[in-house]
Amino acid sequence: MLVWRDITVRYKQTVMGAVWAVVQPVATMLIFTLVFGRLARLPSDGVPYPVFVYAGLLPWLLFSSAVTHASLSLINQAHLLTKVYFPRLFLPAAGVGVSLVDFTLSFGVYCGLLAWYDRLPGAGVLALPPLVALTAATALGVGLLLASLTVQYRDVKHVVPFLMQIWLFLSPVVYPVTLVPEHWRWLLNLNPLTGLIGAHRSALLGLPLDAGALTAAAAVAPAVLALGVWNFRRMERRFADVV
Amino acid sequence: MTAPAIHVQQLGKQYRLGTAAPLTRTLGEAAHALLRRWVHAAPSRHAPAAREPFWALRDLDLSIAPGEVVGLIGRNGAGKSTLLKILARVVYPTTGRALIRGRVGSLLEVGTGFHPELTGRENIFLNGALLGLRRAEIRARFDEIVAFAELERFLDTPVKRYSSGMYVRLAFAVAAHLEPEILIVDEVLAVGDAAFQRKCLGRMGEVAGHGRTVLFVSHNMTAVRNLCARAVWLDAGRLVRDGEPAAVIQAYLGRHADADARPEMDLRDWPIRRGTGEARLLRARLLDAGGRVCGRFTRLGPLTLELEFESRTRDELNLSAAITTTDDGLKVLQLAHQDSPGFVPGVVFGRRKVRVEVDRLPLQCGTYHWNLCLHTAALDPLDVVQDVLRFTVEDDLARSPRPFRSTREHGLCSLPAVWRYVHAEEPAYAVQ
Numbered sequence: 001m002l003v004w005r006d007i008t009v010r011y012k013q014t015v016m017g018a019v020w021a022v023v024q025p026v027a028t029m030l031i032f033t034l035v036f037g038r039l040a041r042l043p044s045d046g047v048p049y050p051v052f053v054y055a056g057l058l059p060w061l062l063f064s065s066a067v068t069h070a071s072l073s074l075i076n077q078a079h080l081l082t083k084v085y086f087p088r089l090f091l092p093a094a095g096v097g098v099s100l101v102d103f104t105l106s107f108g109v110y111c112g113l114l115a116w117y118d119r120l121p122g123a124g125v126l127a128l129p130p131l132v133a134l135t136a137a138t139a140l141g142v143g144l145l146l147a148s149l150t151v152q153y154r155d156v157k158h159v160v161p162f163l164m165q166i167w168l169f170l171s172p173v174v175y176p177v178t179l180v181p182e183h184w185r186w187l188l189n190l191n192p193l194t195g196l197i198g199a200h201r202s203a204l205l206g207l208p209l210d211a212g213a214l215t216a217a218a219a220v221a222p223a224v225l226a227l228g229v230w231n232f233r234r235m236e237r238r239f240a241d242v243v
Numbered sequence: 244m245t246a247p248a249i250h251v252q253q254l255g256k257q258y259r260l261g262t263a264a265p266l267t268r269t270l271g272e273a274a275h276a277l278l279r280r281w282v283h284a285a286p287s288r289h290a291p292a293a294r295e296p297f298w299a300l301r302d303l304d305l306s307i308a309p310g311e312v313v314g315l316i317g318r319n320g321a322g323k324s325t326l327l328k329i330l331a332r333v334v335y336p337t338t339g340r341a342l343i344r345g346r347v348g349s350l351l352e353v354g355t356g357f358h359p360e361l362t363g364r365e366n367i368f369l370n371g372a373l374l375g376l377r378r379a380e381i382r383a384r385f386d387e388i389v390a391f392a393e394l395e396r397f398l399d400t401p402v403k404r405y406s407s408g409m410y411v412r413l414a415f416a417v418a419a420h421l422e423p424e425i426l427i428v429d430e431v432l433a434v435g436d437a438a439f440q441r442k443c444l445g446r447m448g449e450v451a452g453h454g455r456t457v458l459f460v461s462h463n464m465t466a467v468r469n470l471c472a473r474a475v476w477l478d479a480g481r482l483v484r485d486g487e488p489a490a491v492i493q494a495y496l497g498r499h500a501d502a503d504a505r506p507e508m509d510l511r512d513w514p515i516r517r518g519t520g521e522a523r524l525l526r527a528r529l530l531d532a533g534g535r536v537c538g539r540f541t542r543l544g545p546l547t548l549e550l551e552f553e554s555r556t557r558d559e560l561n562l563s564a565a566i567t568t569t570d571d572g573l574k575v576l577q578l579a580h581q582d583s584p585g586f587v588p589g590v591v592f593g594r595r596k597v598r599v600e601v602d603r604l605p606l607q608c609g610t611y612h613w614n615l616c617l618h619t620a621a622l623d624p625l626d627v628v629q630d631v632l633r634f635t636v637e638d639d640l641a642r643s644p645r646p647f648r649s650t651r652e653h654g655l656c657s658l659p660a661v662w663r664y665v666h667a668e669e670p671a672y673a674v675q
Contacts, residue, residue: 083351085332086373237335240328241258 025061025106029054036174045176047205051117054110055201056173062103063139063193064164069095070143071160074151082240092147096140124203131203135196138221144228148235151242172197192217246344248425248456249307249330253339256300256325299325301480312451314467314488315460316495317477323460327351327427345424348374350415359403363394363413366402370417384420392416412439419446426450428459444470464492493648504538505633513631518624522554522617529634540604541639542649543659548599550615558619560588569610569633575655605656606636607649
């Protein structure tokens with residue numbers, strides 16, 4: 001219900017409505033293609049750069065917008081928090097839900113893009129739902145942690161966009177993992193997004209899968225989620241007083 | 244005995260004063276505190292004094308049986324809303340426990356959970372969902388809600404374009420139709436016109452009639468008296484009195500009024516006044532029969548008003564005073580010097596003190612203000628001061644034993660008269 005509300009509200013009084021959900025990833029893809037693909041000539045594992053970068057952007061945008069939405073969900077809806085009782089977990093979860101809907105839309109566009117380049121994905125696509133679930137779980141975990149922190153320390157609100165920007169470049173979105181020297185790659189794998197983005201690419205583009213990185217990400221996701229939920233529950237009682 | 248619907252034990256809620264948001268610290272502050280703890284391993288001695296604890300509720304015990312309708316009364320800041328928030332599970336108590344049995348429908352503030360961009364229809368579903376209802380359940384009650392709110396025509400308008408009255412109507416309609424086992428309503432009925440207020444009160448009565456528990460905060464004593472079987476008076480976070488509404492309300496009003504009575508005032512700086520200022524009221528007080536300053540009078544008993552003023556005008560003065568009700572400012576009666584033939588104010592140069600003595604004050608029980616007026620004989624205002632000298636009137640049960648408290652519901656004034664039966668041999672009216 002909250003997801004539905006957020007989505008309806010977002011495009012009220014806009015002319016183009018839901019088109020905006022698609023504009024952002026497409027525009028980002030175009031810019032990245034221009035800057036990193038054409039100007040910086042970053043390698044793209046033998047795949048056309050737009051296709052390559054969009055496959056990375058899909059999970060990345062899901063993750064970053066989910067984290068951002070979730071972390072702001074509580075303070076943006078302080079009036080609900082202090083006046084109505086309902087499970088507080090719903091608010092950040094709705095934030096992630098909204099991002100999932102956006103993901104679906106931009107995935108539709110991606111299918112068009114793949115068709116254009118004549119690279120329709122194979123059976124690998126079947127691996128996508130569990131991968132998306134893993135990404136969403138990681139995002140929810142991080143979002144919950146940040147959300148309960150934001151309630152108490154408004155500083156976090158200012159840190160989140162910044163954090164997301166750094167995180168983007170620490171994740172192999174605009175560059176392939178292969179660009180990183182072999183002996184540094186373990187460091188990159190500490191970031192669960194590395195495994196997730198890699199797995200998304202291999203599912204969509206049929207690239208070789210880095211099983212190690214994916215395993216690491218799959219292990220981190222439930223841990224982060226559990227930590228987020230645990231911390232959220234612990235802080236929950238004070239939200240209405242503090243927010 | 245059935246288990247209580249609401250059971251509250253030793254309930255306390257502490258807030259910290261000082262900063263507006265008690266626990267919102269910046270990271271820097273938190274880090275600093277942490278560092279200090281590591282370095283000194285002892286709590287800091289110079290903790291900011293501003294953070295003194297404030298108990299919004301303290302050691303409250305209360306038990307409400309299913310089907311009871313309870314009115315919560317008390318001054319602002321007495322802890323009423325805090326109690327409702329705890330019962331609605333929005334905030335958690337600092338000490339003690341609150342047990343609640345059954346689904347709670349709460350209306351703590353007008354239209355919370357409404358999203359301004361969404362239409363009335365969408366908001367009904369959204370609000371219902373927030374309060375724990377399934378879509379099908381809301382759909383089943385949708386028409387009833389809309390009819391109650393009288394908003395059929397505006398269902399597809401975003402609520403941001405609603406008037407505040409429409410907003411409240413919709414909010415109340417949703418909350419009241421959720422069929423909660425416990426309905427918690429904060430003072431929200433102040434908005435909305437009289438007809439709708441009556442409708443809401445009726446609905447609350449109806450909800451209560453179905454064996455559900457209703458707990459509501461109101462400053463409308465009439466509503467509390469009519470609707471509730473029990474009233475609870477809170478003050479400074481503690482329970483003062485709990486019991487039959489009429490008795491609790493009378494005690495509350497009596498105490499409340501006493502605290503606010505202002506029988507003696509320096510009027511030189513009083514802001515609410517008009518007139519040329521060629522004459523000015525300086526001081527005013529209310530006195531009892533013994534000449535002592537007094538803020539509490541008995542119905543049909545004596546009252547003396549004493550005024551001190553200063554005049555520089557060459558006009559003849561015209562003195563008058565009016566008594567107004569404190570709640571709606573209605574002028575109940577006027578005292579004018581012309582009505583006492585023996586007194587002529589004349590032309591005054593300098594200071595004067597006047598006493599106005601009333602033998603039998605014909606006011607009903609309640610709280611009142613004075614308006615004090617100095618005019619010229621041609622009725623041009625020299626100095627008119629409004630809403631001063633707050634005082635109360637109570638029944639004197641020894642003098643006139645009545646089975647009920649005589650309030651303004653029974654008329655604005657009461658007048659002693661000569662009552663007698665007319666004997667049969669004495670014709671009541673002449674028959675020609």
